[in-house]
Amino acid sequence: MSQAVNTTYARALRNKALQPVYILEIEGVPTRFSDGPITSPTGSVPEKWMNNLQGAGAQITVDEGKSSLGAVTFSLLDKDDKITRMAFQYQLGNRAVTIKSGFQGMPEEKFVTVVTGRILDYTLAQDNINWNFQVVNYLKDEKQDVFKAFNKLTAPVTAVDVTVNVASTALFPTATAGVLYVKIEDEVISYTGTTPTSFTGCVRGQLGTVAAAHAVDVETTNLVVLQGNPLTLALQILTSTGLGTNGPYDVLPTCAGLGIDQANIDVTKFESERDRWLSAVNFRFEEFDKVEGKKFLEEQIYTFCNAYPITDKQGRISIKVYQPPLPSTIAATITDDDLIGPPRFQGNVLERYFFNEVDIQYDYDFKTGLYLSRALYEDSTSQVTFGDVRTKAVQSRGFRTDVTGVNRIDNWATRILKRFGIPSPVLKVKAFFNQSLLEPGDIVPLTSAFVPDLSRGIRGITNQLMEVVQVDPNFREATEEFLLLNTGYSYGRKYAAISPSAQAPTFFPVWTLASATQRLYAFISRKVNATYGVMSDGSDGYYITP
Numbered sequence: 001m002s003q004a005v006n007t008t009y010a011r012a013l014r015n016k017a018l019q020p021v022y023i024l025e026i027e028g029v030p031t032r033f034s035d036g037p038i039t040s041p042t043g044s045v046p047e048k049w050m051n052n053l054q055g056a057g058a059q060i061t062v063d064e065g066k067s068s069l070g071a072v073t074f075s076l077l078d079k080d081d082k083i084t085r086m087a088f089q090y091q092l093g094n095r096a097v098t099i100k101s102g103f104q105g106m107p108e109e110k111f112v113t114v115v116t117g118r119i120l121d122y123t124l125a126q127d128n129i130n131w132n133f134q135v136v137n138y139l140k141d142e143k144q145d146v147f148k149a150f151n152k153l154t155a156p157v158t159a160v161d162v163t164v165n166v167a168s169t170a171l172f173p174t175a176t177a178g179v180l181y182v183k184i185e186d187e188v189i190s191y192t193g194t195t196p197t198s199f200t201g202c203v204r205g206q207l208g209t210v211a212a213a214h215a216v217d218v219e220t221t222n223l224v225v226l227q228g229n230p231l232t233l234a235l236q237i238l239t240s241t242g243l244g245t246n247g248p249y250d251v252l253p254t255c256a257g258l259g260i261d262q263a264n265i266d267v268t269k270f271e272s273e274r275d276r277w278l279s280a281v282n283f284r285f286e287e288f289d290k291v292e293g294k295k296f297l298e299e300q301i302y303t304f305c306n307a308y309p310i311t312d313k314q315g316r317i318s319i320k321v322y323q324p325p326l327p328s329t330i331a332a333t334i335t336d337d338d339l340i341g342p343p344r345f346q347g348n349v350l351e352r353y354f355f356n357e358v359d360i361q362y363d364y365d366f367k368t369g370l371y372l373s374r375a376l377y378e379d380s381t382s383q384v385t386f387g388d389v390r391t392k393a394v395q396s397r398g399f400r401t402d403v404t405g406v407n408r409i410d411n412w413a414t415r416i417l418k419r420f421g422i423p424s425p426v427l428k429v430k431a432f433f434n435q436s437l438l439e440p441g442d443i444v445p446l447t448s449a450f451v452p453d454l455s456r457g458i459r460g461i462t463n464q465l466m467e468v469v470q471v472d473p474n475f476r477e478a479t480e481e482f483l484l485l486n487t488g489y490s491y492g493r494k495y496a497a498i499s500p501s502a503q504a505p506t507f508f509p510v511w512t513l514a515s516a517t518q519r520l521y522a523f524i525s526r527k528v529n530a531t532y533g534v535m536s537d538g539s540d541g542y543y544i545t546p
Contacts, residue, residue, distance in 0.1 A: 036048060039108070232249070265316055426484060
């Protein structure tokens with residue numbers, strides 16, 4: 001969510017004659033750095049050795065559940081070889097970095113955090129005077145492999161053996177981890193215990209496979225079976241260390257988790273998005289091939305949750321589900337007064353963010369590597385209107401008829417078509433670091449006299465809901481350029497969510513459990529006031545009395 005800033009910072013933004021200044025802090029390093037003088041520092045006085053601060057924007061791909069690694073680069077002057085000694089003393093790779101933004105003459109306590117991330121690389125510049133640093137956001141921590149336990153048999157195995165000898169079981173889950181399968185060629189074997197070099201208590205021919213003999217040196221792999229709510233599974237994969245010490249979701253074996261410190265994950269946001277939109281959804285995965293964690297989460301979980309990952313202003317890994325936005329999810333409004341120059345409108349006709357056909361394969365069979373079911377969903381009205389068919393073809397390893405239910409797959413495809421069944425215009429706008437520091441994924445109402453309103457055929461829009469899909473900072477100017485995607489939710493539609501009677505709309509009942517009357521009215525509450533029961537346009541929600 002966007003980060004609010006204080007009135008002192010906001011007032012300084014409007015005074016364009018002021019010079020921006022930045023403070024850099026590196027985790028565990030006592031020396032702080034800046035690129036200019038700091039008034040009333042709250043910590044040690046920063047050394048003015050930082051220069052050439054630049055940023056590469058963070059970007060989300062809404063329909064694919066993906067988010068890019070936003071990057072920032074800067075240089076530190078190696079005065080008297082102090083940076084060289086610092087690099088030797090502190091082993092700077094992967095250390096956390098925070099950059100705060102302010103203006104000359106402003107006390108540090110009024111600065112705001114604009115960058116959080118980890119050091120990806122640092123190199124001595126060609127001038128041999130500066131060290132150049134590259135910092136990326138915490139999504140970098142997802143770029144590790146999961147489902148990576150494998151080894152080889154050290155002795156032949158017959159079709160009835162209950163002990164399987166391997167070179168090492170160190171990466172495989174123990175009997176307390178609850179994931180107790182090993183795959184050898186075409187056979188899956190369950191086990192109840194391990195020694196350093198063997199699986200014990202084996203039951204042969206599991207999960208529809210057949211017991212067979214296996215020769216020495218044949219590769220063994222861990223078959224990880226995961227079933228449950230997809231965002232719960234995502235938290236488990238993100239946090240699990242195999243030790244159970246990294247919070248309540250650290251329940252998977254070492255080979256199946258990324259082991260990211262739960263303090264670097266907005267667990268509460270994952271939970272609220274799960275409980276609000278996906279509480280009754282369940283996936284099942286049967287995985288034995290090593291895969292990058294970020295790739296698996298994006299392509300197999302986030303995509304099929306209508307969600308994508310982000311990093312918030314605290315640098316934590318977070319998530320957003322694209323749904324009709326509730327009032328509580330609306331970020332700061334943008335008007336022409338906030339912008340530098342007029343917005344640049346692009347109709348985006350038949351390019352990105354446009355699909356009117358979904359081709360999905362599901363019911364994955366790990367034994368054959370095939371998807372056993374396939375469905376095609378079409379928006380025939382869109383295809384006729386635009387005279388073109390744009391297909392989104394996907395393969396889901398988690399959607400299973402016997403676990404998820406076909407209705408959930410139908411629901412997912414319908415949301416894709418409703419959201420992207422017409423071309424979504426995009427806008428490029430430029431603004432000073434705003435009164436709220438916006439993040440990719442934020443929903444912002446945009447009011448501008450310069451933007452065409454295609455729903456009415458006139459110039460000028462008021463509070464049209466836009467989704468921030470890319471942010472490119474310019475630290476020299478203290479500005480940001482945003483790519484905004486029109487959500488389509490502003491085009492004369494009221495929307496809301498089913499709510500339990502007399503409760504604020506924090507958690508909504510599952511559609512399959514809602515009554516026929518609830519489904520008919522779409523928004524139900526015994527009370528309507530400014531806190532809850534309010535539609536997206538501010539009017540009273542539909543409600544019925546007992």
